[in-house]
Amino acid sequence: MKPYDKIVCLPDLLRGTRAFPEACFDLAREPILQGCGVDIGYSPEVRTRNSAWTDGGFDPDEFRRLAGMDGESAEARKALWAALYHAVPSRAVDYLFTFISADTLLLTCEIPPWLRDACRDRGIHYVDLRLSPLRFGRDFYVCVRSSDADIGRRVAEFAVATEEIRMEAAMLAANVRMHQRELQDYGRYHFDDLNGALLFVGQTPLDASLLGPEGRSLRCSDFADRLRLLCQGRRLLYKGHPLATEFAEEERAQLERITGQAAAPCPLNAYQILSTHDDVELVGISSGMLQEAPWFGKTAHVLFRPFVPVDVPGTPEAPGAPADCEGYQQVHFQTFLAPAFWCQSITPGRPLPRPVAALTPVPHHHGREIFNQYWDYAKVMIWQRNLWMEGFERSGGGLLRQRIEALEQGAARGQ
Template identity: 45%
Template sequence: MPAAVAYIPDFLRHSRVKSEAFFDLVHEPIRQGCGFDVGQSAGGQVPSGLLPGFNLQEFVEIAAAAIPDARENIWAATYHHMPELALDYLFGSLPENPLVLASELTPWLKRACIQRGIDFLDMRCSPLGFGRDLLIALDTSSQSIRERILEYAVSADDLRLEAAFLGANLRAHRNRLNEARRHTFDLNNTLVYVSQSLRDEALIAADGHFLRVVEFADRLRALCKERQLLCLVDHSDIYSAQRCETERRELSAMMGYEVKACHQHTYQILSAHDDTEIVGIAAPALYEAPWFGKTAHWLGRPLTPLADEYPAAAEGYLQVGFDSILAPAFWHAILTPDAPSPRPSRLPGFGRHYGRELLEEWGDHERILNWERLLPWQSFERSGGIVLRRRITELERAQGSQGTSQPRGKNDGAREGASMTSRIQRLKNTRIGQTAYIVGNAPSLRLLDIDRLMEQESFWCNRAFELEADGYAFRPKYYLMRDAVSLQAWTERVLAVKADIKFFGKEAYRFLDEHHPEALAEQDIMALEVNQNQGFCMCDDEENFSYDPSLMVHSGYTVVLDAIQVAYYMGFARVLVGGVDLDYSQPYFYGARHSRKQDEMDMLTQCMRESFIVARRHFERNGRQLLKITPSPGLSLDYFDCPEMLRK
């Protein structure tokens, strides 16, 4: 049993917030469980567990003086090898028969403890972050302490259950998004590179430099021979995003082709049944991949080598639940088992994510809880979000009404650097008194004269380009695609469409801006803000019809109604709708069917019918006409006989 416990953090690290937070949490449980008052970290205002003569600044100066060329980054230069003079000074300040308690134990401190016969106990967050709460990884040079920790260690079967439950959750979430066509992805036959912070200690090589992916070029090229290489993007903050983009460019230069970004988060990738593999230098995802049945390729070495199957784990970090290190009984059992048992032994009932909340250590688990999840969204909406949205819309309308409109030429807005709002505003009343044709992709489209319609002021949408398979030259005046997922699926064909103006939803526009900026420079593409939030859909309120699409378009659950609102804004006096049957039990004209379940489509179709009625009433209220030119029984518009547009 140790006579004292001395806490030694990584003194030269620029930030010790996380490691000292660890120590702060276990300070009181250790005192109650073992009777040791270990003090606080050296260099603070509270006495530390080191002898009174220890001076942190003097220790740093001794280390820096021994390596004068490394003053710019003394931490990395000494991470593996601390100068002997500094070691002698530090270990001369330890009490007799101590146990060195460390958080994120450095290689130099581990080696020095072993050489001097002093036991250590290191604690850190486990790289396995997929559990209900944090796991804590523990390693020690004391065999007796290790054997006692084993009694509390999380078993491999426990970890498999945690991974299985999380995987099932994320696969169900993915399926729901797929059915709603909100977010789809395909990672089959890919190799996903997972980057790390440029100053991650796991990247520090023995000579003190930080490893870079270019040092593993040959290995990476060999792994990519039969797989598409992707670079995982971290959007947690702007610095992480910039770092990932820099590394993606380095990968592209190294591989000789553009390495595309992977926008899924870690656990989406690991839980997917797609045929994908993970590669990285020493990223946490490499530890986690095998628990989800994924192959991981290590370019470097693990910073926190985990023990093999328990209980036969002879070496490596053992893992315990976060609640264990908060329990006085745990510290009593592993450090002073012969002393009287503490009271209380532990506090009852720590909630899920308690450790993550205390240490702000969320990683990609935050995205599991918040990304496209119903509860956080509804919490925002019900706590004032709906009112806030309405108020913002009112302010935007008020501001927009003060603007002026003027004719515009193709790409004028892009060349002049004008805002998207002003570009759309230039369309206002440019077609006063004219007739527009808005064409859907239902079977009744086959009744129309496609070539004749192409010559008119006509709006086409989504996969209307499939007409090319029938020999038509698809060159519409106006083309619309709202859905970013559909755009990702058909990017090349959509960009190949020769239209005077294209209208995309905001998310689809952002996708192009990020992945195909040249298309925005070469084509006249406008972004529409389509509001599909509760209370703003056309079927929610009779007044939900946009008179200014530069601010917002009310969703009618079909892009055809987006086009109708744009056509109204442009001044068309008569808008004729064709190829819109609102009968999704039938395939589109090109043979494919909608991906949603039929009962869901029946519900949405009713919303569409009600939305068409709202649009028709706004047209009629202002002396305009909204009619249909195909005999579509499900479409609640009056029929207009237009023989010149029918197929002969």
């Protein structure tokens, strides 16, 4: 068992977004310090704080220059990041690992393939963090995977139980169906019939999960033959990503050309679709919603592969996951914040340097609130909820409605 006395955090230095990885490192820093007695410092991008990176003289701009990203515009850097996602010039990789000693454990966040492969080739171990694609729980799960098999086995001891995940899916489905029935009982809304449909789940065009080995972002046209086969005997529906409306329209048109049938837009949110008793199948390139589907008894077809292959004991492999893929372990957000989790996973046998093994129970949705990541769960929380409607009314919504009605009446009278 290898002890780790040096842990440093390293994000994807070529990716333009920093908020999510830096937040993960910030949240893990104190629990690791208390649990393992190791200060992980800060990532190379945080140059105002002393760390293993700045003290050693590492310059992230020099790394980017060696990788071929120096002096490019923001749009050009996005395209270069995609092209370099799987392979970075050896001069840049060699420069980076000049500052990583053999006894270092890297704490990464959404580790890119080039860095994963470079760590393997040099015998450097890492612990990678991602958010789980199973987003229907009371709070999200943090996914953890380590190249050190011993750490992986110890993390698995904290993994969320299969039975609990099933309960979370069952509770959410019951919740959604109750509110749907209420609307239908009063004749206030009619929900689309999904029976016999194949629903394509869209993504944003620069999603990392869409990047193929050659550095090109995959599109539905890359899977035309399989899509035509899956569509046989089923009508086609399309659920576009809400943050990529223009791309969604292009993708929907492309699906229609491939399949030769209309791809009607589906207005329902993810959990209305997953919770229905209708016979609907899902298909997509790599959307996390496809990994959620089996927990609701739905068939899902993953055309490429999951971005976060989840290892859940006692369940089949994640749909579309490669047979040799190491799965991520899911732990509760509260577990991720616990010093005892880090101590037992990374430095077992050491006593906790501090007496706090874990925080007292954190509030419901605490992780979602910190990261401001609700996805379609936000619709579950506020859809048909009297508290939200009453809150709107009592905070000025009622007066606003009265004012609008008065203006409309005045306009109708020609005033």
